[in-house]
Amino acid sequence: MKEVPASGAFRQLEPGPIVLVTTRYEGTPNVMTMGFHMMIQHAPPLIGCVVGPWDHSYSALRATGECVIAVPTIDIARAVVEIGNCSGDTVDKFERFGLTPQPARSVAAPLIGECLANIECRVVDSVEAYNLFILEAERLWIDTDRKERRTLHHCGDGVFAADGDVLDLSEHMVKWRHLPR
DSSP states (O other), X not given: OOOOOGGGHHHHHOOSOOEEEEEEETTEEEEEEEOOEEEEETTTTEEEEEOOTTSHHHHHHHHHOEEEEEEOOGGXXXXXXXXXXXXXXXXXXXXXXTOOEEOOSSSSSOEETTSSEXXXXXXXXXXXXXXXXXXXEEEEEEOTXXXXXXXXXXXXXXXXXXOOOXXXXXXXXXXXXXXXX
């Protein structure tokens, strides 16, 4: 084993796919790219995510208490990266990147038509010292007709891995069979 800087720990523990977070504040929709998120519990479904005051979406999330977490696939990878390279205070990201805002049912923030899944969320708690928002998933939308299903996983320094083979060990997960699928 070779010791490397602890600051790279996230590269080993990356919790899931890179996602897009949409908000709507004072009538204007916005979208940001986010990689720092995690599931916290199953019921109710809680998601933790870090959105800092350096992000234009921070003010919207604080003010409205709601957002949509959209799960993009590798076919829009370049747009996902570029969305993270500009700010919604100067750019209409939906227009610039050709994203289709679709109405959500429970929140004002839009769903993204080009994404595999969209999760309507409400802020139920936060830890300001860490810019950590605890979101409760209220509705989940999945594009069951979507052909591309591979998601992006950030490895650091602009390098991404795409989902590949699926290893199904569900018959061995007997302790967790009671959870919803």
